[in-house]
Amino acid sequence: xxxxxxxxxxxxxxxxxxxxxxxxxxxxxxxxxxxxxxxxxxxxxxxxxxxxxxxxxxxxxxxxxxxxxxxxxxxxxxxxxxxxxxxxxxxxxxxxxxxxxxxxxxxxxxxxxxxxxxxxxxxxxxxxxxxxxxxxxxxxxxxxxxxxxxxxxxxxxxxxxxxxxxxxxxxxxxxxxxxxxxxxxxxxxxxxxxxxxxxxxxxxxxxxxxxxxxxxxxxxxxxxxxxxxxxxxxxxxxxxxxxxxxxxxxxxxxxxxxxxxxxxxxxxxxxxxxxxxxxxxxxxxxxxxxxxxx
Amino acid sequence: xxxxxxxxxxxxxxxxxxxxxxxxxxxxxxxxxxxxxxxxxxxxxxxxxxxxxxxxxxxxxxxxxxxxxxxxxxxxxxxxxxxxxxxxxxxxxxxxxxxxxxxxxxxxxxxxxxxxxxxxxxxxxxxxxxxxxxxxxxxxxxxxxxxxxxxxxxxxxxxxxxxxxxxxxxxxxxxxxxxxxxxxxxxxxxxxxxxxxxxxxxxxxxxxxxxxxxxxxxxxxxxxxxxxxxxxxxxxxxxxxxxxxxxxxxxxxxxxxxxxxxxxxxxxxxxxxxxx
Numbered sequence: 001x002x003x004x005x006x007x008x009x010x011x012x013x014x015x016x017x018x019x020x021x022x023x024x025x026x027x028x029x030x031x032x033x034x035x036x037x038x039x040x041x042x043x044x045x046x047x048x049x050x051x052x053x054x055x056x057x058x059x060x061x062x063x064x065x066x067x068x069x070x071x072x073x074x075x076x077x078x079x080x081x082x083x084x085x086x087x088x089x090x091x092x093x094x095x096x097x098x099x100x101x102x103x104x105x106x107x108x109x110x111x112x113x114x115x116x117x118x119x120x121x122x123x124x125x126x127x128x129x130x131x132x133x134x135x136x137x138x139x140x141x142x143x144x145x146x147x148x149x150x151x152x153x154x155x156x157x158x159x160x161x162x163x164x165x166x167x168x169x170x171x172x173x174x175x176x177x178x179x180x181x182x183x184x185x186x187x188x189x190x191x192x193x194x195x196x197x198x199x200x201x202x203x204x205x206x207x208x209x210x211x212x213x214x215x216x217x218x219x220x221x222x223x224x225x226x227x228x229x230x231x232x233x234x235x236x237x238x239x240x241x242x243x244x245x246x247x248x249x250x251x252x253x254x255x256x257x258x259x260x261x262x263x264x265x266x267x268x269x270x271x272x273x274x275x276x277x278x279x280x281x282x283x284x285x286x287x288x289x290x291x292x293x294x
Numbered sequence: 295x296x297x298x299x300x301x302x303x304x305x306x307x308x309x310x311x312x313x314x315x316x317x318x319x320x321x322x323x324x325x326x327x328x329x330x331x332x333x334x335x336x337x338x339x340x341x342x343x344x345x346x347x348x349x350x351x352x353x354x355x356x357x358x359x360x361x362x363x364x365x366x367x368x369x370x371x372x373x374x375x376x377x378x379x380x381x382x383x384x385x386x387x388x389x390x391x392x393x394x395x396x397x398x399x400x401x402x403x404x405x406x407x408x409x410x411x412x413x414x415x416x417x418x419x420x421x422x423x424x425x426x427x428x429x430x431x432x433x434x435x436x437x438x439x440x441x442x443x444x445x446x447x448x449x450x451x452x453x454x455x456x457x458x459x460x461x462x463x464x465x466x467x468x469x470x471x472x473x474x475x476x477x478x479x480x481x482x483x484x485x486x487x488x489x490x491x492x493x494x495x496x497x498x499x500x501x502x503x504x505x506x507x508x509x510x511x512x513x514x515x516x517x518x519x520x521x522x523x524x525x526x527x528x529x530x531x532x533x534x535x536x537x538x539x540x541x542x543x544x545x546x547x548x549x550x551x552x553x554x555x556x557x558x559x560x561x562x563x564x565x566x567x568x569x570x
Contacts, residue, residue, distance in 0.1 A: 014394060014395070014396060015396045015397050017390075017394070017473055018390035018394045018396035018399070019390075019396065019398075021386045021387065021389050021390045021394075021473070022386070022387050022390055022391075022402055024382075024383055024386055025383035025384060025386055025387040025443040025448065026387060026402065026405070026443075028383070028439065028440075028442050028443045029405065029406070029409060029443050029445065030405070031424075032421065032424075032439060032440040032442075033409050033412060033417065033440075033445075034405070034409070035420075035424070036417035036420035036421045036424060037412055037416065037417055037420075039417075039419075039420030039423070039424070040416055040417055040419060040420045043419065043420060043423075050423070050426075095309075096313055099306060099309050099310060099313070100310075102306075106307075106310060109314070110310045110313055110314055112556065113313075113314045113317045113318045114313060114314075114317045115552075115556075115559065115560070115563065116317060116318065116321060116549070116552070117317055117320075118563055119498055119545075119548045119549070119552050119559060119563075120502070120544075120545045120548060120549075121501060121502030121504070121519070121520045121544060121545070121548075122502055122504065122520075123502070123504050123520035123523055123524050123544075124502075124520070124523065124541045124544050124545055125320075126524075127523055127524075127527055127537050127541050128320050128321075128323070128324045128538075128541055129320065130527070131323075131324070131327065131335075131534055131537070131538065132320060132323060134337070134340065134534075135337075136337045136338050136340065137335075137336070137337055137338060137339070137340025137341075138340070139319065139320070139323045142340075171316065171317065171320070174317075175317065175563075176563045176564070179560060179563055179564050180564050183564060228411075228413075231413075232413040232414075232415045234415060234505055235504045235505065235520075238504075238505075238524070239524055239527060253415045253505075257418075257505070260418055260419050260422065260509065261419075261422065261509075264419055264423075267419050268419055268420070271415065271416040271417075271418070271419065272416070274413065274415065274416060275412075275413065275416045278411070278413055278416075279411075282411050
């Protein structure tokens with residue numbers, strides 16, 4: 001009996017110690033992340049401009065959101081942006097990873113330079129690329145003029161502004177995805193590649209039939225990340241175009257950002273919708289992983 | 295060497311060159327422009343290669359006229375405090391998650407992992423309201439508090455601790471060490487690579503943070519570098535001379551760190567690819 005009580009109190013003490021370790025960090029995590037997350041959901045049922053009392057309006061904000069043609073526009077822009085950036089960045093990072101998966105001395109240098117864009121603040125990337133996209137004299141149009149092409153006023157052009165912003169996102173992060181895919185490629189045992197070569201497969205076949213399928217986990221991780229990051233894009237858009245010209249680059253967060261502090265309930269409904277959108281790629285990954293485990 | 299191999303090698307070299315140009319050219323362009331007087335950066339007269347006109351004037355002016363020193367100091371202060379707080383808080387949570395069994399453990403671990411997936415943009419509004427109610431808006435507290443603990447950091451440290459042999463802890467316990475002592479003198483010294491990764495990652499993220507700091511502070515004296523730079527852009531739309539000099543200064547700390555600690559950046563960028 002006494003022994004059991006001793007074990008009990010040891011367990012209690014262990015619990016107490018563990019929570020003493022956990023609490024200093026858990027409190028800010030809950031206070032500054034989970035509590036606001038719950039609030040964001042709750043506020044979406046209210047009408048409020050930060051002054052006075054919030055007024056309960058039921059689902060009105062979601063109805064406004066669904067009826068707002070500007071929100072529809074922002075969904076469309078975000079979708080085009082997501083597909084465009086994901087496809088381009090994925091192709092570029094996979095290509096670079098394959099290119100760098102060899103024992104050349106230059107590889108380290110190329111890898112370092114590819115990672116430089118990833119480490120700098122997004123605001124700086126936006127500012128610098130805005131300068132590069134200057135209609136006359138900017139690096140982009142000077143380069144194009146070498147090939148005899150008369151480039152547009154990128155960021156002021158209703159059609160070209162979005163691709164221009166997308167290019168910046170690809171430039172900024174392709175190095176990270178390349179790194180993940182390169183890690184995947186380097187994890188494939190050499191013997192498998194050699195065996196396929198002995199069986200007479202050429203380089204192209206060896207890549208697509210043998211190595212590419214073995215990249216499964218890395219591929220999935222990169223695609224989920226690409227979509228996840230694309231849905232919530234904001235900094236570069238805000239710095240380069242503020243959503244313009246004429247809403248051509250108005251992504252979801254760019255749209256909501258101007259209303260955050262004036263139309264709180266509406267913005268909260270919008271961010272809740274975004275949160276649900278973000279859950280899609282994450283759920284896909286979970287499902288895929290479960291399938292792989294089985 | 296067969297002709298096919300030569301062709302293939304040449305193509306690979308060309309492709310590598312193209313990637314280096316794509317990734318690196320904007321940096322070179324920015325650096326060259328930062329030394330040019332404004333007239334050389336406008337429209338048809340744009341000439342970043344006019345080395346004869348090169349001057350340090352842009353740097354002098356952005357530092358003296360635009361409050362850049364203050365922004366830089368703010369960013370540095372916020373980053374140092376945030377990184378230090380993270381190393382402490384993240385370690386403290388990671389330890390029992392990796393090494394102890396306690397009531398609520400699964401819930402805590404779930405909260406940590408799920409938090410990695412919450413986009414910061416979703417909580418901007420309620421965070422603003424919360425900081426307003428606390429009276430922390432427009433202060434260093436608002437810039438620091440939301441970042442003092444990182445779910446990614448906790449998760450990475452927990453994964454690292456789990457891989458260390460338990461015998462290390464037990465040997466220390468036999469010598470009469472407390473749990474805090476074990477964390478401090480056994481687990482941490484054996485996880486230094488991960489701590490380096492974490493510090494670098496958190497520094498990089500905090501240094502670049504924009505959406506929240508631009509909401510959280512109003513006073514010019516509390517701006518961080520990204521907030522200050524973005525403000526310059528909208529106030530003086532064509533001051534490319536100052537913007538380029540300001541951009542070079544803004545990336546200097548991360549680029550210098552990157553030059554010396556590339557190993558940690560590489561580890562951090564892959565393992566912390568989801569910002570959180």
